[in-house]
Amino acid sequence: MEYSTIILAVVLGFFGILFILLIVYVVQVNKAKGVVKGASTKMPPRDYMINVGSKCPDYWVDMGADPTRRGYHLCYNQLNIPIGNPNNNVCYSDKAKRIKSFKDVMITEKDEIVDWDGGKEGETEMCRFVSQCGPSNNMTASWLGISSEQMSPGYSSCGSIAAK
Numbered sequence: 001m002e003y004s005t006i007i008l009a010v011v012l013g014f015f016g017i018l019f020i021l022l023i024v025y026v027v028q029v030n031k032a033k034g035v036v037k038g039a040s041t042k043m044p045p046r047d048y049m050i051n052v053g054s055k056c057p058d059y060w061v062d063m064g065a066d067p068t069r070r071g072y073h074l075c076y077n078q079l080n081i082p083i084g085n086p087n088n089n090v091c092y093s094d095k096a097k098r099i100k101s102f103k104d105v106m107i108t109e110k111d112e113i114v115d116w117d118g119g120k121e122g123e124t125e126m127c128r129f130v131s132q133c134g135p136s137n138n139m140t141a142s143w144l145g146i147s148s149e150q151m152s153p154g155y156s157s158c159g160s161i162a163a164k
Helices: 001-039 046-053 121-132
Strands: 061-065 071-076 099-103 105-107 113-115
Touching: 046 071, 071 105, 099 121, 113 121
Parallel strands: none
Antiparallel strands: 061 071, 071 099, 105 113
């Protein structure tokens, strides 16, 4: 083997190792950016909240506009999910049919929950439902994006809202 062949092999080996280290570095930087981005991303995704999540509690069925109340829609507890206080009108509008009428809300560009007239009654109603209608006194009702104490950042941190 010639001397120039050995030098060429060493140089190519050096550049090969350098190339592999560069790839590992780029992967790690992108992974770190993803972690930081994930920490600031609202969950659940905005599209979900606009189309599904802002309408009814988890696993309830949106039945559309409430024919008896303008600006409200009906949600149906189709799976008969346990309700901690079914006689409370916060939990059901019609206990026998397992239906609740909720105020229509929208998600703003700033990812806030507001009523169509700009008020906050709908968010307050959602927070009351979450805090008062869980299966037991120690458990809240499930509504993704509404009770944000466990999910950060969410669309509503109910905190003191539910106590009103």
